[in-house]
Amino acid sequence: MTATEPSHLILGATMPNGTTADVLIQGEVIAAVGTDAADRADEATVRIEAAGRVLLPGLVDLHTHLREPGKEDAETVETGTRAAAMGGFTSVHAMANSTPVADTAGVVEQVWQLGQEAGWCDVHPVGAVTVGLAGEQLAELGAMAQSRAQVRMFSDDGMCVQDPVLMRRALEYVKAFDGFIAQHAQEPKLTAGAQMNEGELSSMLGLAGWPAVAEEAIIARDVLLAQHVGSRLHVCHVSTAGSVEIIRWAKERGIEVTAEATPHHLLLTEELVRTYNPVFKVNPPLRRESDVMALREGLADGTIDTIGTDHAPHTAETKECEWTVAAMGMTGLETALPVVQHALVDTGLMDWAGVARVMSVNPARIARLETQGQMDPDGGLAAGAPAHLALYDPNITRTVDPETHTTKSRNSPYRGMELPGQITDVFYGGHPVVRDRALSAPRQHR
Amino acid sequence: MKHLLSTADLSRSDALQILDTAEEMAAVSGREVKKLPALRGRTVVNLFLEDSTRTRISFEAAAKRLSADVINFSAKGSSVSKGESLKDTVQTLEAIGADAIVMRHWGSGAAAQLASSGWITSAVVNAGDGTHEHPTQALLDAFTLRRHLSRRHGSAPHGRDLEGMHVVIVGDILHSRVARSNVWLLTTLGARVTLAAPPTLMPFGVDAWPCEVTYSLDEALATGPDAVMMLRVQAERMKDAFFPSAAEYTRSWGLTDERLAVFESTSAADAIIMHPGPMNRGLEISSAAADSPRNTALEQVTNGVSVRMAVLYLLLSGSAPDSQEATV
Numbered sequence: 001m002t003a004t005e006p007s008h009l010i011l012g013a014t015m016p017n018g019t020t021a022d023v024l025i026q027g028e029v030i031a032a033v034g035t036d037a038a039d040r041a042d043e044a045t046v047r048i049e050a051a052g053r054v055l056l057p058g059l060v061d062l063h064t065h066l067r068e069p070g071k072e073d074a075e076t077v078e079t080g081t082r083a084a085a086m087g088g089f090t091s092v093h094a095m096a097n098s099t100p101v102a103d104t105a106g107v108v109e110q111v112w113q114l115g116q117e118a119g120w121c122d123v124h125p126v127g128a129v130t131v132g133l134a135g136e137q138l139a140e141l142g143a144m145a146q147s148r149a150q151v152r153m154f155s156d157d158g159m160c161v162q163d164p165v166l167m168r169r170a171l172e173y174v175k176a177f178d179g180f181i182a183q184h185a186q187e188p189k190l191t192a193g194a195q196m197n198e199g200e201l202s203s204m205l206g207l208a209g210w211p212a213v214a215e216e217a218i219i220a221r222d223v224l225l226a227q228h229v230g231s232r233l234h235v236c237h238v239s240t241a242g243s244v245e246i247i248r249w250a251k252e253r254g255i256e257v258t259a260e261a262t263p264h265h266l267l268l269t270e271e272l273v274r275t276y277n278p279v280f281k282v283n284p285p286l287r288r289e290s291d292v293m294a295l296r297e298g299l300a301d302g303t304i305d306t307i308g309t310d311h312a313p314h315t316a317e318t319k320e321c322e323w324t325v326a327a328m329g330m331t332g333l334e335t336a337l338p339v340v341q342h343a344l345v346d347t348g349l350m351d352w353a354g355v356a357r358v359m360s361v362n363p364a365r366i367a368r369l370e371t372q373g374q375m376d377p378d379g380g381l382a383a384g385a386p387a388h389l390a391l392y393d394p395n396i397t398r399t400v401d402p403e404t405h406t407t408k409s410r411n412s413p414y415r416g417m418e419l420p421g422q423i424t425d426v427f428y429g430g431h432p433v434v435r436d437r438a439l440s441a442p443r444q445h446r
Numbered sequence: 447m448k449h450l451l452s453t454a455d456l457s458r459s460d461a462l463q464i465l466d467t468a469e470e471m472a473a474v475s476g477r478e479v480k481k482l483p484a485l486r487g488r489t490v491v492n493l494f495l496e497d498s499t500r501t502r503i504s505f506e507a508a509a510k511r512l513s514a515d516v517i518n519f520s521a522k523g524s525s526v527s528k529g530e531s532l533k534d535t536v537q538t539l540e541a542i543g544a545d546a547i548v549m550r551h552w553g554s555g556a557a558a559q560l561a562s563s564g565w566i567t568s569a570v571v572n573a574g575d576g577t578h579e580h581p582t583q584a585l586l587d588a589f590t591l592r593r594h595l596s597r598r599h600g601s602a603p604h605g606r607d608l609e610g611m612h613v614v615i616v617g618d619i620l621h622s623r624v625a626r627s628n629v630w631l632l633t634t635l636g637a638r639v640t641l642a643a644p645p646t647l648m649p650f651g652v653d654a655w656p657c658e659v660t661y662s663l664d665e666a667l668a669t670g671p672d673a674v675m676m677l678r679v680q681a682e683r684m685k686d687a688f689f690p691s692a693a694e695y696t697r698s699w700g701l702t703d704e705r706l707a708v709f710e711s712t713s714a715a716d717a718i719i720m721h722p723g724p725m726n727r728g729l730e731i732s733s734a735a736a737d738s739p740r741n742t743a744l745e746q747v748t749n750g751v752s753v754r755m756a757v758l759y760l761l762l763s764g765s766a767p768d769s770q771e772a773t774v
Binding site: 206211275320 | 532551552558578626
């Protein structure tokens with residue numbers, strides 16, 4: 001970081017634990033928190049009046065689709081990380097289902113390098129578990145781990161590692177470098193041609209069902225495999241009440257499983273499919289109200305560790321078509337925190353320290369990110385930590401307009417909905433990448 | 447009513463208006479000159495993105511009897527098979543001058559999406575979408591049932607619903623848009639509906655549907671239904687383990703000669719056998735049942751033209767079925 005970077009003094013912000021404090025950001029770190037923060041500021045210090053706003057450790061997303069290489073018309077590392085910054089994220093994990101697939105050291109290093117050059121947040125490439133996501137042969141996990149990208153998270157996301165032997169081997173192999181497998185839990189034969197959650201509604205709409213058991217059966221198998229070989233398993237986008245129960249059962253038995261839920265599964269239900277509007281087509285599909293409630297409870301009681309956005313940008317033509325051929329997925333980086341506030345904070349299920357845990361501390365711990373997710377156990381922010389911070393105004397309400405979003409794509413399912421809150425400022429390694437609700441400038445490439 | 451997309455959202459009065467209008471249309475079809483000038487100068491496009499000669503020619507005959515111009519557009523050899531989007535296809539058709547688009551589509555919900563997309567202003571008629579709905583088929587089935595009920599009561603069918611009728615629908619309910627449209631429409635019109643199929647071919651959650659469900663065709667026939675509707679079953683379904691073999695399907699759920707005898711002795715003398723066609727003789731229906739005088743398959747085809755005339759007339763002449771202005 002250059003010495004000319006001005007310091008920033010955030011005045012009167014609410015810490016995650018509800019206390020109020022001033023925070024001084026100098027260089028790349030939090031220089032002071034509390035009464036001496038103002039004292040240590042100088043004339044050049046930029047002052048940010050933050051009364052009523054919440055200061056969170058920079059958000060960490062374990063589940064982002066940046067689409068580069070291969071689908072640059074939907075998103076690039078540059079545009080996706082700009083969107084991430086606008087959503088309060090200082091670290092994102094780029095899923096491996098690019099074209100070519102991120103199954104070699106070369107591809108993950110390319111994505112990592114693009115992230116470095118963009119400078120809007122940390123980009124950690126996720127490595128594919130199997131070559132080409134084909135589920136047949138292990139990708140060179142070690143080479144990806146030892147590359148400059150230092151991959152620790154491996155996933156065939158979009159595809160399930162269906163073969164139980166391959167899954168077992170993958171879980172075992174990544175122990176060599178403290179890696180973990182993030183499973184897209186979807187039994188493929190039970191979901192052949194699936195279009196939406198299987199239930200009374202799918203039968204009425206004549207759309208092939210994606211039954212809950214197809215997710216739950218894989219999770220049950222995988223937690224037992226993880227227990228058997230003593231490895232770390234992460235379950236991507238948990239979507240059913242039954243899955244929450246299985247993960248709770250596994251955690252009670254000390255199995256090293258972590259789990260994520262997406263913002264959209266915390267708010268939206270299958271009822272939206274009645275419109276046949278493909279913007280609501282996503283994998284795993286939107287489920288029932290009871291599943292939504294079980295996911296919220298799971299996050300509140302710690303069964304589910306983290307929010308993964310599953311930000312999945314798609315071009316207009318892949319959504320402006322028949323439901324059955326439309327692409328699956330929805331954007332989410334810029335609406336994640338508002339949705340979480342709406343679903344968890346405003347409902348009284350979680351306080352801001354809880355939000356910081358599930359959106360920053362926990363995912364950083366799962367991915368072994370040493371500089372991210374820094375928060376004291378009591379929900380305070382400590383001096384000396386890297387200054388990855390997101391300042392959030394929870395007191396406003398906005399109508400979602402995807403046309404104003406920073407991501408390249410417009411497939412937000414929240415179009416027209418009123419959601420609370422807005423990120424106002426984001427510091428990435430002490431550098432303000434977002435200032436006054438707008439993108440500022442990227443951090444200089446180091 | 448701007449479009450006809452499903453029977454699930456069709457009210458009793460809407461449905462009766464279509465059926466009553468169809469009776470008027472049927473009278474036209476009985477004349478020497480089977481033609482009305484009602485839709486002269488209007489253009490109906492049959493957009494068929496899935497093979498269906500029967501439904502297409504039925505709509506074509508209906509439109510022509512109303513003096514509309516008809517453009518037939520099928521996926522084979524068209525731009526759709528070259529990857530053109532539905533949006534571009536229908537906008538092109540509208541630019542050519544379509545007033546109504548009758549669409550058969552392989553994807554569930556395609557007609558509903560077309561109607562709500564804002565891509566076009568034409569009326570949309572769902573001529574079958576995936577495994578979702580086939581509303582004109584259900585309307586022609588209701589029309590056929592109502593005529594039989596009226597004959598029984600010795601009165602005109604106009605204004606009558608299906609109160610008191612018991613209809614058994616047999617076969618591949620899971621994949622059948624005909625079954626779905628019929629369940630919603632026939633129950634809206636007051637009929638009692640029983641579905642009979644192997645559990646594997648019942649839709650998930652069928653217990654919540656407004657009908658009875660049985661896994662035994664024999665039990666259903668023993669109740670003496672007024673009509674038994676046999677659905678076409680694809681023998682290939684056994685490859686996906688929906689049933690073990692065609693022979694076992696026929697033994698348990700086919701309208702065999704033996705079950706035909708039961709039906710003839712148990713049900714009323716005017717009870718009918720229905721089939722949306724095309725029939726799979728020897729699989730879901732025996733030749734004797736297919737050729738039985740009780741079989742209304744051809745009557746259904748004839749009625750289909752009248753019902754489709756009524757639908758096109760009501761959508762294009764500007765008289766909504768829920769208004770009281772529709773006169774023919």
